[in-house]
Amino acid sequence: MGFVKNSILALSTVIALTVFTSAANASLLIEPHLGYIVGGKSDYSGAEIKWNGPDYGARLGGQWLGFQAGLDYAHSTFDTEASAFGITAKSAHKRDLLGAFVGYKFPVLLRAWATYFFSGKTTATETTSSTTAGDFTKGKGMELGVGFTGLPIVNLNLSYRTSTEDKDESGALNPKMKTKEFLLSVSAPFTLL
Secondary structure (H helix, E strand, O other): OHHHHHHHHHHHHHHHHHHHHHHOOOEEEEEEEEEEEEEEEEEEOOEEEEEEEEEEEEEEEEEEOOEEEEEEEEEEEEEEEEEEOOEEEEEEEEEEEEEEEEEEEOOOOEEEEEEEEEEEEEEEEEEOOOOOOOOEEEEEEEEEEEEEOOOOOOEEEEEEEEEEEEEOOOOOOOOEEEEEEEEEEEEOOEEEO
């Protein structure tokens, strides 16, 4: 229910951004992105968890001169490997994140941004152990990124993402899970007047 509420809030924000960019002589920014998570890791219930996997989504907002702001959506699918006490369990997950970003496109082939993810949900789609299964429904996090803008149409990006997630109360345990990961991605930012 929280993700639906946040999605409605996000849609309202997009409408407000569209109206504001028209009134402020700013450009509407549309930026699809496609990447790969490398070096994802977490400690959860005494287990060390590692993962890699694809990530895609889009940023939608406004651009005023070099300043950028708007909404950021990301969807990831990844396989995790949890190790504890000499036992390894594997799981498959999918994750949705929704947040707000601010950024700046420098005139010297560089761009930087920061995103605060105010809503997230991670779902275990397949698992070999009940201790690693479960849905994490209350995710929050942040991302810091830099991009190389010297190529035509596409940007090459590197970002660092962290999150804190609460396990769904239907699970046997309800601890928080803190994650850290690096993301390599390409994006194609378009601006419309």
